[in-house]
Amino acid sequence: MTAPTRAGVAGDRQGDRLRTATNAPTTHRCPECDDLERGRKQAAAARDPSKVTDFNVLIARHRARHGAGS
Numbered sequence: 001m002t003a004p005t006r007a008g009v010a011g012d013r014q015g016d017r018l019r020t021a022t023n024a025p026t027t028h029r030c031p032e033c034d035d036l037e038r039g040r041k042q043a044a045a046a047r048d049p050s051k052v053t054d055f056n057v058l059i060a061r062h063r064a065r066h067g068a069g070s
Contacts, residue, residue, distance in 0.1 A: 032062060 040055035 030066075033059070036062060 036055055036059045040052055040059065043051035043055055
C-alpha cells in the first residue's frame with residue numbers, strides 16, 4: 001500500500017485538478033462564483049472542513065463550465 005500524500009492518495013490526479021481549479025484566479029466574476037466563494041469562506045470561518053471540501057468541489061465544477069476561453 002502506498003503512503004498518503006497531501007492529495008490524500010499517492011498519484012491522486014483528480015485531487016490535483018480540483019486544487020488547481022479552486023485555487024486558480026479568475027479573470028471575470030459571475031454571481032455564482034461569488035456565492036460559492038462566500039460559502040467556502042463562511043464554512044472555513046465556521047471550521048467545517050467537510051463543508052469547505054464540498055464548496056471546493058462545487059467551485060471546481062462551476063469553473064470548468066466557464067471553459068478555458070472565458
